[in-house]
Amino acid sequence: MKTPPHVVSIGELLWDLLPSGPQLGGAPANLACHVHALGAAASLVSCVGRDRLGDEALRLLQARGLDVACIDRDPERPTGTVVVDVDADGQPRFKIVERVAWDSILATDEAMDRARQADAICFGSLAQRSPAAGRAIQQVVAASRPEALRVFDINLRAPFYDADVIEGSLRIANVLKLNDAELPVVAEQLGLHGTSEEQVEALADRFGLEVIALTLGASGSLLYRGGRWARQPAPSVAVVDSVGAGDSYTAALVMGLLLDLPTEVLMVHAADVAAFVCTKAGATPELPAELVAPFAVVPSRIRDATSSDWGGARRVAPMHGLGT
Numbered sequence: 001m002k003t004p005p006h007v008v009s010i011g012e013l014l015w016d017l018l019p020s021g022p023q024l025g026g027a028p029a030n031l032a033c034h035v036h037a038l039g040a041a042a043s044l045v046s047c048v049g050r051d052r053l054g055d056e057a058l059r060l061l062q063a064r065g066l067d068v069a070c071i072d073r074d075p076e077r078p079t080g081t082v083v084v085d086v087d088a089d090g091q092p093r094f095k096i097v098e099r100v101a102w103d104s105i106l107a108t109d110e111a112m113d114r115a116r117q118a119d120a121i122c123f124g125s126l127a128q129r130s131p132a133a134g135r136a137i138q139q140v141v142a143a144s145r146p147e148a149l150r151v152f153d154i155n156l157r158a159p160f161y162d163a164d165v166i167e168g169s170l171r172i173a174n175v176l177k178l179n180d181a182e183l184p185v186v187a188e189q190l191g192l193h194g195t196s197e198e199q200v201e202a203l204a205d206r207f208g209l210e211v212i213a214l215t216l217g218a219s220g221s222l223l224y225r226g227g228r229w230a231r232q233p234a235p236s237v238a239v240v241d242s243v244g245a246g247d248s249y250t251a252a253l254v255m256g257l258l259l260d261l262p263t264e265v266l267m268v269h270a271a272d273v274a275a276f277v278c279t280k281a282g283a284t285p286e287l288p289a290e291l292v293a294p295f296a297v298v299p300s301r302i303r304d305a306t307s308s309d310w311g312g313a314r315r316v317a318p319m320h321g322l323g324t
Contacts, residue, residue, distance in 0.1 A: 004041050005040050005255070005259075006041045006042075006114075006117055007040040007119065008043045008115055008118040008121045009028040009029070009044050009045070009121075009123070010105070010111070010122070010137055011105070011126065012028060012046065012124075012127045013026045013044065013080065013102055014080030014081055015053055015079065015082070017082065018243070019086060023283060024057055024060050024061070024283075024284070025244070025282075025284075026102070027155045028045075028122065028123065028127065029044055030248070032044040032066055033064055033283075034247060034284060035251040038252065038287070038292055039292065040258075041067070042067065043066070043067035043070055044066055044067070045071070045140060046102055046127075048071060048072075048080075048101045049078040051079055053078070054079040058071060067114070070108065070111045070114055072106060074104045078100055080101060082097065086241045091241075091242060092241060092243050103127075106136050107140050112139075115144045118148050120258060121144045121150055122250065123140075123141055123150075123169070124154060124155040125156060126155045128161075129165075138168060138172060141173075149174065149257055151173065151175040151177065151250065152170060152172075152175070153177045154176070154178040156186075166189055170207040173207070174211075175211045175213075176207075177215070177250050177253060179215045179216070180196070180214065180215070183199060197222075197229065200214060204227075210226070211226075212225075213249070216234075219233075220232050221234070221267065221271060230267060232267035232270075233271075234274075239278045240279055242277075243282060244282065244283025245275075248274050249270050249274040252273040253266065253270050256295070261294075265294070269295070272291055273287065276291055
């Protein structure tokens with residue numbers, strides 16, 4: 001790939017009300033910020049209110065260089081907010097405000113146009129809590145080219161999901177990312193049985209998924225790609241909070257897949273990016289140059305997995321018959 005890939009992220013744009021103060025957030029917005037930082041041209045499809053928080057959200061995203069032409073303004077509903085409490089281990093707990101602007105996402109002409117141009121389009125489950133927004137999101141994703149990555153990054157926040165949303169999203173995706181708390185919920189919703197490995201393989205078979213990433217928090221991550229398993233331990237870091245870490249992992253996964261990085265290289269760099277985000281407050285801290293460099297578009301600048309200056313030399317291990 002000789003030019004920066006174009007990644008479209010669709011879903012909630014909101015303000016995380018953290019103990020340290022408000023931070024712009026929402027998993028799709030976090031992903032768009034991270035994938036742009038890693039070298040992609042990023043477009044965000046969402047909706048904010050015609051209020052001060054909406055104005056500030058657009059200003060900050062434009063300052064980061066994101067395409068905001070597909071962010072609508074709702075004249076009646078306010079910009080979304082989420083109250084975030086962080087426990088002693090840095091794990092967040094969320095109180096998500098309902099009936100806000102991102103519940104009004106539309107499949108606008110601009111959004112459909114961006115989807116048709118995209119090399120990858122990323123979406124989740126939370127923004128589909130509103131039936132109208134859910135239909136719009138699935139319509140935009142379905143408009144992407146057959147060869148594009150269609151990445152379903154599940155973001156289960158009770159009570160804002162059901163089996164229909166999960167199954168409908170899996171049917172239009174070719175890449176899935178979820179964590180070890182979400183997999184049992186998905187398995188129950190879809191009637192999957194067996195070990196975690198068997199459940200992931202069943203998902204790949206049933207829905208024709210090319211890649212499934214399963215993150216395990218401090219235990220690292222697993223990747224099922226092309227019918228083969230690999231795993232990557234997590235770097236040992238001092239966690240400030242884990243807000244946005246999963247979104248940064250997805251961003252690195254998407255960039256690695258678009259650049260066709262070997263699984264071993266991709267997993268090391270994705271783990272390094274997510275671990276760094278855990279060391280900072282907020283979802284989208286500025287990434288250091290040594291974490292961005294491996295995703296340079298020019299292939300000769302892609303470093304070997306053993307040369308990561310920030311994370312140290314690590315290799316992923318192939319997996320055979322692993323259950324988690």
